[in-house]
Structure formats: C-alpha cells, structure tokens
Amino acid sequence: MESSQADINREIAAAAQQPGGPQPKIDYPPYRSSLLRHPKQPAHLVDPESVELWAPVFGHRDVADDEADLTIQHAGTPLGERIVVTGRVLDGDGRPVADQLVEVWQANAAGRYRHQRDQHPAPHDPNFTGVGRMLTGPDGTYRFQTIKPGPYPWRNHVNAWRPAHIHFSIFGTDFTQRLVTQMYFPGDPLFPLDPIYQSITDPKARDLLIAQYDHDVTTPEWSTGYRWDIVLTGTHRTPLESDIEEDNA
Amino acid sequence: MSAVPGQTVGPFFHLGLAYDGMNELVPPGHPKAIRLHGHVYDGSGAPVPDAVLEIWQADPQGHIPRRPGSLRRDGWTFTGWGRAATGPDGHYQFATLEPGATDTGRPPFFAVTVFARGLLDRLFTRAYLPDDEAALATEPLLTAVDPARRPTLITTREPDGLIFDVHLQGPGETVFLTYPRLRDAWS
Ligand SMILES: [Fe+2]
Numbered sequence: 001m002e003s004s005q006a007d008i009n010r011e012i013a014a015a016a017q018q019p020g021g022p023q024p025k026i027d028y029p030p031y032r033s034s035l036l037r038h039p040k041q042p043a044h045l046v047d048p049e050s051v052e053l054w055a056p057v058f059g060h061r062d063v064a065d066d067e068a069d070l071t072i073q074h075a076g077t078p079l080g081e082r083i084v085v086t087g088r089v090l091d092g093d094g095r096p097v098a099d100q101l102v103e104v105w106q107a108n109a110a111g112r113y114r115h116q117r118d119q120h121p122a123p124h125d126p127n128f129t130g131v132g133r134m135l136t137g138p139d140g141t142y143r144f145q146t147i148k149p150g151p152y153p154w155r156n157h158v159n160a161w162r163p164a165h166i167h168f169s170i171f172g173t174d175f176t177q178r179l180v181t182q183m184y185f186p187g188d189p190l191f192p193l194d195p196i197y198q199s200i201t202d203p204k205a206r207d208l209l210i211a212q213y214d215h216d217v218t219t220p221e222w223s224t225g226y227r228w229d230i231v232l233t234g235t236h237r238t239p240l241e242s243d244i245e246e247d248n249a
Numbered sequence: 250m251s252a253v254p255g256q257t258v259g260p261f262f263h264l265g266l267a268y269d270g271m272n273e274l275v276p277p278g279h280p281k282a283i284r285l286h287g288h289v290y291d292g293s294g295a296p297v298p299d300a301v302l303e304i305w306q307a308d309p310q311g312h313i314p315r316r317p318g319s320l321r322r323d324g325w326t327f328t329g330w331g332r333a334a335t336g337p338d339g340h341y342q343f344a345t346l347e348p349g350a351t352d353t354g355r356p357p358f359f360a361v362t363v364f365a366r367g368l369l370d371r372l373f374t375r376a377y378l379p380d381d382e383a384a385l386a387t388e389p390l391l392t393a394v395d396p397a398r399r400p401t402l403i404t405t406r407e408p409d410g411l412i413f414d415v416h417l418q419g420p421g422e423t424v425f426l427t428y429p430r431l432r433d434a435w436s
Contacts, residue, residue: 167259
C-alpha cells in the first residue's frame with residue numbers, strides 16, 4: 001500500500017532522532033527510491049592520490065556567456081517570476097574556487113521539467129528550457145538569471161510535493177570536492193514534508209541549502225535576487241599560485 | 250567552514266547534465282580508443298537506468314590533463330574527463346584512452362564518481378586497469394580492502410577495452426571511497 005504524508009512524517013521524525021550529521025543519510029527509507037540504491041558497507045577512507053588531487057579544467061571554450069541566462073534561450077520571454085541567483089564557490093578553507101564550472105537545471109514556473117519522464121500535468125513553457133552553465137569568476141562568484149521554479153509533485157508517497165529548488169552541479173579544485181546538490185528558497189512550507197531535504201538530519205546543515213533573499217541583488221523594475229554561497233569540502237592539495245587569484249582586500 | 254551537503258541528482262538530470270559527446274573523451278574511431286563500459290545495479294541486482302558516471306583520468310603517458318574542452322570537444326584535445334548516463338538497461342559506456350601510471354610502479358586507475366536517482370549523495374570509487382598484477386598486488390588501497398571485495402575496484406579486459414560494473418548495494422557491492430577532508434568536514 002502506498003504511504004501517506006503522515007506515514008512519511010512519522011518516518012522523518014524517527015530518523016531525526018538518530019544523529020546523522022550534516023551529510024544526507026544515504027540510508028534514508030522515507031525516500032523510497034533510496035532503499036536499494038545506497039551502499040550498506042561503510043565508505044573506505046583513502047588518501048587521495050594522482051588524479052584525485054586535481055580537478056578537470058573548464059574554460060571559455062566550454063561555456064558561452066549567455067548560457068548563464070535561462071530567460072533568453074527562446075524567441076519569447078518565459079513566464080514566471082524573473083530572478084537572479086548569485087553567490088561564491090569557496091573551498092573548505094574559505095579560498096575562492098575560480099574559473100570552475102557550475103551547471104544548473106530546474107523546473108519551470110509551473111513546476112514542470114522539460115524532460116520526457118516528467119508527467120506532471122502542468123504546462124510546459126515554450127520559452128523555457130531550464131538549463132544553465134557558467135564559470136566562476138576570480139573571486140569564486142557565479143551568477144545566473146532565471147525564472148523561479150515551481151514546486152512539483154512526485155510519486156514517493158501519496159500527495160508528495162518537492163519544495164521549489166534548483167539543481168546544482170559544482171566542481172572544486174580537486175576531484176574529492178565534487179558536489180551535486182539542490183538550492184532551495186527561503187520559507188518554503190514544504191520543507192518539513194520533503195524526505196530528500198530532510199535526509200540531512202542536522203538542521204544547521206539543511207539550512208546551508210537555502211538561498212537568502214538579497215535586496216542588493218534585486219534590480220529595479222526587473223528581477224528579484226537571491227544569494228547562495230557554496231562551500232565545498234577542503235582541498236587535499238596545497239593550491240598552486242596559478243590556482244589562486246590575487247586577493248585585493 | 251561548513252561544507253554544503255549534497256542532494257540526489259534526481260530523475261531529470263539529463264536535462265542539465267547531458268550534452269553531445271560527453272562520454273567520448275576521444276572519438277570512437279581514434280586508433281587508440283578503448284571502450285570503458287559496464288552496468289550499474291541496485292541491491293536486488295536490477296539495472297539502474299537513471300545513474301550517471303563521471304570519469305577523471307591521466308592520459309596514456311601518465312600526465313594529468315590540465316586543458317579545457319570537455320564540454321565542447323574538438324576531437325583532438327584529451328581533457329581526461331567525461332560523463333555517461335546509463336540507458337534503460339543500466340548500461341553506460343565511454344570512448345577514451347587508457348590511463349598511464351602517474352607514479353612509477355603504481356597501477357593506473359580511472360577516478361569515478363557515481364550519481365543516481367535514489368542516491369542521496371554522490372559516491373567515489375576507482376577503476377584500476379587489470380594488467381599490472383605485480384603493481385596491483387602491492388597497491389595500498391587494494392591491499393587494505395577485504396580481498397573478497399577487491400575485484401570491485403578492478404576493470405576486466407575484453408577485446409575492445411575494459412568492463413567496470415558498479416553495484417550500489419548487495420552482493421558484490423562496489424567499494425566506495427571517502428577522503429580525509431570529507432570525513433573532517435562532516436565528522
Ligand atoms: Fe528537481
């Protein structure tokens with residue numbers, strides 16, 4: 001029998017009793033798809049070596065400037081609330097991650113992905129694909145313009161809804177910092193009900209996935225603005241001069 | 250500083266992560282191209298049709314590539330990085346070159362990252378080349394893991410290249426890795 005939201009809420013509450021730390025618990029039964037897809041053996045601790053101490057290099061031949069604007073990819077203007085999302089990618093020691101690739105993808109304002117597997121009967125927007133790419137600047141800054149995504153239903157349990165989010169894929173300066181995550185919007189009423197978000201059982205760590213509204217990023221007569229800084233884990237290799245931009249501060 | 254936690258790549262990752270040529274680090278017709286391929290399986294042994302693997306590797310001379318171009322490949326520059334999604338049968342494949350040893354006497358490997366719907370955080374592993382048995386026998390990682398699980402870290406040679414299967418769970422579960430700074434950030 002399919003679970004209800006009340007069933008899931010009970011499981012989320014039970015899982016929250018066991019300290020899980022700031023990572024998502026990969027063994028998290030309220031997220032049903034995880035049951036058969038998480039390793040049961042503990043990860044083996046190893047000192048990174050060889051290529052693991054380096055990250056792939058991306059550059060301007062990989063990413064065009066206009067890929068950071070998800071609102072200009074079609075003839076018309078997409079529907080929805082125009083927003084700018086910006087922030088800095090930093091390593092675990094606070095150093096900016098410069099010239100590195102950030103990939104984003106998301107649903108449209110109605111909560112529909114432009115993806116064959118998304119069967120949610122909300123409208124597609126012919127003027128919105130929902131994919132962006134950009135490189136971080138010398139101080140680790142990324143910035144893109146898009147439409148605020150809508151929440152959407154999924155089949156985890158009866159009446160399951162994901163809080164609105166943007167998927168992020170981020171590289172660091174070494175292989176071990178690779179991160180794929182989701183950015184959320186402040187004050188979403190779906191947070192307590194969502195097993196993917198709640199799989200991070202430490203509330204302080206969960207909060208790190210929520211962007212902040214920033215009126216300084218908002219522009220008059222045009223768009224609202226959100227700021228979200230992305231701190232990666234620490235690097236295992238002492239960065240070279242060429243990895244670090246001059247700090248003018 | 251507190252590291253941002255991961256979240257699942259979800260079911261719609263193809264939208265944001267897939268692009269033409271992502272799994273062709275060299276054109277398949279390249280004279281030295283090999284096929285690195287395999288299946289991703291779940292804990293019941295069923296194929297996982299919505300996983301994505303990334304590889305990061307040295308070139309055949311053991312040099313670590315420091316050149317851009319993985320997203321818009323020019324057919325000539327070896328960038329050492331690629332991405333492949335599994336198909337409906339859980340199969341993925343790359344066209345690439347065999348990595349060389351970056352350190353003398355050590356067996357070459359592909360660094361591998363695994364993402365999937367249902368997998369709440371990415372996983373790391375290594376896929377070693379199977380040929381240098383003496384080097385494999387003394388490789389610190391391989392000697393440190395349970396001998397019964399060691400083969401999960403080593404590719405199998407076939408005429409066109411190398412096979413590397415990933416078992417997310419269950420019998421034959423792949424050895425996944427963590428690193429000191431991850432453990433410290435999240436301990
Ligand atoms: Fe999503």
